[in-house]
Amino acid sequence: MPEQPQPLLSVRNLTVAFPSLHAVPPAVRGVSFDVGREKVGIIGESGSGKSTTGRAVMRLHPSATRITADRMEFQGENLLAVSERRMQAIRGHSMAMILQDPKYSLNPVMTVGEQIAETAILHEKLSRRAARRRTLDMLEKVHIRDPERVMGLYPHEVSGGMGQRIMISMMLIARPALIIADEPTSALDVSVRQQVLTILDELVGANSMGLLFISHDLNLVRSFCDRVLIMYSGRIVEELPANALDKATHPYTRGLLEALPSLLHPKDRLAVLRRDPAWAKT
Amino acid sequence: MIEVENLTVAFGHGPRANRVVRGIDMTVGAGECFGLVGESGCGKSTLLGAIAGRVKHWQGAITIAGEKVGPVKRPLAQLRRQQMVFQDPFGSLHPRHTIDRTLMEPLRIHGIADREARVEKALEQVGLPGRFRFRYPHQLSGGQRQRVAIARALILEPSILLLDEPTSALDVSIQAEILNLLKDLRERSGLTYVLVSHDMAVVAHLCDRIAVMQDGVFVEISSRDAMIRDEVHHPYTRMLREGSLGYRPAAAVPPG
Incomplete structure (x- = not known):
């Protein structure tokens, strides 16, 4: 993999531990990766630490969480050292996060238009009028027909797919350099999923952003991303170009691929993953 | 084993009634695994519920193991014959x-x-x-x-298991275990399955025939082989099939 000259995000030896009365191992242990202006996928099963990694980069964990790293730099800035105030300026402005389910992550008591414009007013210091224009423009970019009408709706009045497009427009309105998308399409139907991904792909490409795409869906990540990190038990066990996922060598990645029922390669029985405690150590 | 004729399920009354299942005909043979695929709200779980005896206001005819069943007041011995497994084991226990x-x-x-x-x-x-x-x-x-x-x-x-998205809430590796278990159980005891899922790959893995449902009707019933060999005809079936293969960059976005 040719190293890019200046990655947007550079993480070395990141460890995230949640304090507990019991001796539990850290949720993320010594993770290192870079994200440039590309689409990087993180694949893992529940509890592998993929969302925890994404949230640690955004510094969204409760303050008691112990986050340590040799390096966690975003556009040359040390994310571990910056003040909370500075972090608030970074979040939403140069780094934004798309969450899984628009039903729970949009504010239910604000209209769609108000919530999208809020980002632009806060971060871009736009006037209400300018923010409104930008909102309309943004809703058009995510292919929403009749944006004037949609702006006045509340989140419960829109469908799941439309809600996710609204969230994308809210996250992209300040033109961030990096988007972290945590299972952005898992709550959506197949047909809507294609549309939302196409929009995300278009916008990320057009504005040459970096995308960290967190997902459990191997087929999706394989076809959508440029590069894939595979996480198991808080560690990155393998890193591959997305189109070479079939050539994975780590037994966990291989196990995941073989456990997946496939239309193109039907098999009588699915291989059952035998977990090796050594994977969590190395 | 299961015969459904012109089944209609409507919620509400009069002109505002919401007809969720609209005139479905289906026959499932003994020992067969019949798959139902469709997106949210297409009526697949409602259809399953009518067969199970959970959904009670349907019209049409349902015959299970040669015995005609009514919408209400099914005898216990009849209800015992078909059992359901739900999607989310966190919510169903x-x-x-x-x-x-x-x-x-x-x-x-x-x-x-x-x-x-x-x-x-x-x-x-x-x-x-x-x-x-x-x-x-x-x-x-x-x-x-x-x-x-x-x-x-x-x-x-029971002689019939009605499976409503039995692996959707599970990780890939756990899904494989459950799918293998379901396959073994059927081979061992000759159970009949009706499997509802939104994942074409899961349905094609387990089922002999696959019905694709949209807006309360079957748009296509295809065999497992036809689905695997891409010999399906209805555009909606094709869309679902391709969707399960991953992301296609060329997909056009209709405004909406």
């Missing part, structure tokens, strides 16, 4: 009942004797060790809970 109590309940309702032995046998069938009997659901993993849900369905010795 009572959090304050032990596994033992969960498995005993259907036996008690149906007045079946020899309960101890049956509970042990059901756990064994789904590959759970006997010591899990006196645990609570929160002490089990997602895959283990789904095994309990399957054991609860099997304990009444």
Whole structure:
């Protein structure tokens, strides 16, 4: 993999531990990766630490969480050292996060238009009028027909797919350099999923952003991303170009691929993953 | 084993009634696995519910194992014949009942004797060790809970299992275990399955025939082989099939 000259995000030896009365191992242990202006996928099963990694980069964990790293730099800035105030300026402005389910992550008591414009007013210091224009423009970019009408709706009045497009427009309105998308399409139907991904792909490409795409869906990540990190038990066990996922060598990645029922390669029985405690150590 | 004729399910009355299932005909042979694929709100779970006896205001005809059943007041002996497994094992098991109590309940309702032995046998069938009997659901993993849900369905010795997205809430590796278990159970005891899923790959893995449902009707019934070889015709079926293969950059975005 040719190293890019200046990655947007550079993480070395990141460890995230949640304090507990019991001796539990850290949720993320010594993770290192870079994200440039590309689409990087993180694949893992529940509890592998993929969302925890994404949230640690955004510094969204409760303050008691112990986050340590040799390096966690975003556009040359040390994310571990910056003040909370500075972090608030970074979040939403140069780094934004798309969450899984628009039903729970949009504010239910604000209209769609108000919530999208809020980002632009806060971060871009736009006037209400300018923010409104930008909102309309943004809703058009995510292919929403009749944006004037949609702006006045509340989140419960829109469908799941439309809600996710609204969230994308809210996250992209300040033109961030990096988007972290945590299972952005898992709550959506197949047909809507294609549309939302196409929009995300278009916008990320057009504005040459970096995308960290967190997902459990191997087929999706394989076809959508440029590069894939595979996480198991808080560690990155393998890193591959997305189109070479079939050539994975780590037994966990291989196990995941073989456990997946496939239309193109039907098999009588699915291989059952035998977990090796050594994977969590190395 | 299951014959459904012109089945219509409507919620509400009069002109504002919402017809969720609209004139479905289907026949499932004994020992067959019949797949139902469709997106949210297409009526697939409602159709399954009508067969199970959960959804009670339908019109049309349902015949199960040669016996005609009505929308209401099915005898216990009939209800025992088909059992359901639900999507989310976190929601479908009572959090304050032990596994033992969960498995005993259907036996008690149906007045079946020899309960101890049956509970042990059901756990064994789904590959759970006997010591899990006196645990609570929160002490089990997602895959283990789904095994309990399957054991609860099997304990009444039904001839039909109605599976409503049985692996959607599970990780890939756990999904493989449950799919293998379902396959083994069917081969061993000749059960008939109706499997509802939104994942074409899962349905094609398990089912002999696949019905694609949209807006309360079947748009296409295809064989497993036709689905695998891409010999399906309806545009909606093609869309679902391609969607399960991953992302296609060329996909056009219709405004909406």
